[in-house]
Amino acid sequence: MTGLTSLTGLGLTPLLTGVEVTFWVCAVAAIAGAIGVVTSSKPVYSALSLALVMLALAVIYASLEAGFLFAVQIIVYTGAVLMLFLFVIMLVGVSSREALVDTLRGHRLAACLAGVGLVVLLALAVGQAVTAPAVGLADATAVAGGNVEGLAQLVFHRYVVAFEATAALLITAAVAAMVLAHPKRLKPKPDQSLRLRRRVEAYAEQGVHPGAKPSSGVFARHNSVATPALLPDGSVAPESISDTVASRVQVADPSQLALPLAQTLAAIEGRPGSGPVDSEDSDDSDDDLAEDLVDDPAEDAAEDPRPGPAEDSAEDLTDGSAEDPATPASPTVPDPPLTPDSPLSPDPAGPDQEGGSDD
Amino acid sequence: MTDLYLVLAVILFSVGLVGFLIRRNALIIFMSIELMLNASNLVLVSMSHVHGVLDGQVAAFFVMVVAAAEVVIGLSIIVTIFRARRSTSVDNEILLKG
Incomplete structure (x- = not known):
C-alpha cells in the first residue's frame, strides 16, 4: 500500500x-x-x-x-x-445420477432463459449504479486495532441482539438435527425375559427345542464352523450351520466328511481274516468317527425338531438290520451319505435322553 | 473495479439460480442455494470495503452462521427423506401433495 x-x-x-x-x-x-x-x-x-x-x-x-x-x-x-x-x-x-428426461416440457430452456434474464437485469442495475472509488478499511480497522477487534466490537455492541438470536438458532438447529437423524424404533427392543418367554412359547406351540442349537460338526480333520453336524440318519443338521455361512454356500459336503471313514472301513472289511469290526475297538483313523457316531445320535436326536424322534430311530434300527444286506457282518457300522436310512450304532442312552428332553 | 465485484456476484447468483431451477437432485439444489448465499456475501464484503465500515462484514458473518444452521437442518431432512423413499430426486416427493 x-x-x-x-x-x-x-x-x-x-x-x-x-x-x-x-x-x-x-x-x-x-x-x-x-x-x-x-x-x-x-x-x-x-x-x-x-x-x-x-x-x-x-x-x-x-x-x-x-x-x-x-x-x-x-x-x-x-x-x-x-x-x-x-x-x-x-x-x-x-x-x-438423476434422470435426464424432463418431467416438465421446456423446463430447462425456461430456467436458462430466466437465468440469462436475471443476469441482464442485474448487470444493467449494476451498470447504472454510481459507485465512488473504494474508501478501504484501513481507517475502520485502525480505530479498533485490527480486523477481528473491529468485528468483535460491532458484534458485541451494536449487533449483540442478533448475536444472541444466532446462539438460539444454532442450538435449535443442533437439536433438530439430532431429532431428525434419530430413527424411531418400530417395536420395543426385546429384552432377555421377553426372548425367553418367546422361546418357551415356541416350544409349547410348535415344539421348537428351547435350548441351545447344536454346535458345528467336529471330526478328526474338520472342526470349522462350516462343517455341519450330522443327524442320526447321516443328513446335515441345518441348525448347526450359521445362516451366514449357509447363504454363502460354503458348507462342507457331508459325504466328503464321511469319506475317510468309508474308505477305512472298506479297507478293513477287504482285509483278509478280519471279522466284524466294532466301532468302539477300531483303530486310530476310526476313532473320531466312532466318537461321532456315538455322540451324534444322542445330541442330534435331542435337538431334532421333528416329532417323535424316538420312534424314528427305533424304526431305523429295525429297518436297517432287516433291509441292509450289503453290510450284514457289521450292523454297527453305518454309511451315512450313501444309505441315509441305514442304522447308526445303537446308543442305549439315546431313548432315555430323548424322553428326558421332551419332558 | 467496484463494479467488477458486483458483476461477479451477479454471475454467481444467476448460475446458482439456474442450478436451483434445472437440477432435480436435492443435494445439488442445496449446493446451488449455497452458491447464491456466497454471492450475496461477496456483495456485502465488497460494499463494506467500498464504504469503509465493517458492518458489511458482520452481516456476511451472520449470513454464514445462518447458512451453516440451514445446511444442518436441510441435509438431515434430505437423509430422512432418503431413508423413507430411497431417492433424493425432488420429483419423487409427491406425497406432500394435499
Whole structure:
C-alpha cells in the first residue's frame, strides 16, 4: 500500500495492482466452479466444484481486507459445510445420477432463459449504479486495532441482539438435527425375559427345542464352523450351520466328511481274516468317527425338531438290520451319505435322553 | 473495479439460480442455494470495503452462521427423506401433495 501511495504521489498510476490480479484469477476460478456445480452429473463433482468456488471467494475476501471472513469462509464453509455435504453424498449414494428426461416440457430452456434474464437485469442495475472509488478499511480497522477487534466490537455492541438470536438458532438447529437423524424404533427392543418367554412359547406351540442349537460338526480333520453336524440318519443338521455361512454356500459336503471313514472301513472289511469290526475297538483313523457316531445320535436326536424322534430311530434300527444286506457282518457300522436310512450304532442312552428332553 | 465485484456476484447468483431451477437432485439444489448465499456475501464484503465500515462484514458473518444452521437442518431432512423413499430426486416427493 505504501508503494502504491508513493507511485500516485509521483503522479504515476500502476497498470495492475495485486488486488486486481487476485480478483481476475479468483473470479475465473469461481465462475468455472459455479458452472461445474450446476452442470456436473455426479453430486461429488458438484461438491468439489463448490469447494473451488468457496476457496476463490475466500481469497477475494482476503484481498478486500476481510481477514476474519477469509478464515471463517475456509473453516466454516470449506471445512464444515462441504464436509457435511460430502458425508451426506456418501450416505445417500455416490453413484446416484438423476434422470435426464424432463418431467416438465421446456423446463430447462425456461430456467436458462430466466437465468440469462436475471443476469441482464442485474448487470444493467449494476451498470447504472454510481459507485465512488473504494474508501478501504484501513481507517475502520485502525480505530479498533485490527480486523477481528473491529468485528468483535460491532458484534458485541451494536449487533449483540442478533448475536444472541444466532446462539438460539444454532442450538435449535443442533437439536433438530439430532431429532431428525434419530430413527424411531418400530417395536420395543426385546429384552432377555421377553426372548425367553418367546422361546418357551415356541416350544409349547410348535415344539421348537428351547435350548441351545447344536454346535458345528467336529471330526478328526474338520472342526470349522462350516462343517455341519450330522443327524442320526447321516443328513446335515441345518441348525448347526450359521445362516451366514449357509447363504454363502460354503458348507462342507457331508459325504466328503464321511469319506475317510468309508474308505477305512472298506479297507478293513477287504482285509483278509478280519471279522466284524466294532466301532468302539477300531483303530486310530476310526476313532473320531466312532466318537461321532456315538455322540451324534444322542445330541442330534435331542435337538431334532421333528416329532417323535424316538420312534424314528427305533424304526431305523429295525429297518436297517432287516433291509441292509450289503453290510450284514457289521450292523454297527453305518454309511451315512450313501444309505441315509441305514442304522447308526445303537446308543442305549439315546431313548432315555430323548424322553428326558421332551419332558 | 467496484463494479467488477458486483458483476461477479451477479454471475454467481444467476448460475446458482439456474442450478436451483434445472437440477432435480436435492443435494445439488442445496449446493446451488449455497452458491447464491456466497454471492450475496461477496456483495456485502465488497460494499463494506467500498464504504469503509465493517458492518458489511458482520452481516456476511451472520449470513454464514445462518447458512451453516440451514445446511444442518436441510441435509438431515434430505437423509430422512432418503431413508423413507430411497431417492433424493425432488420429483419423487409427491406425497406432500394435499
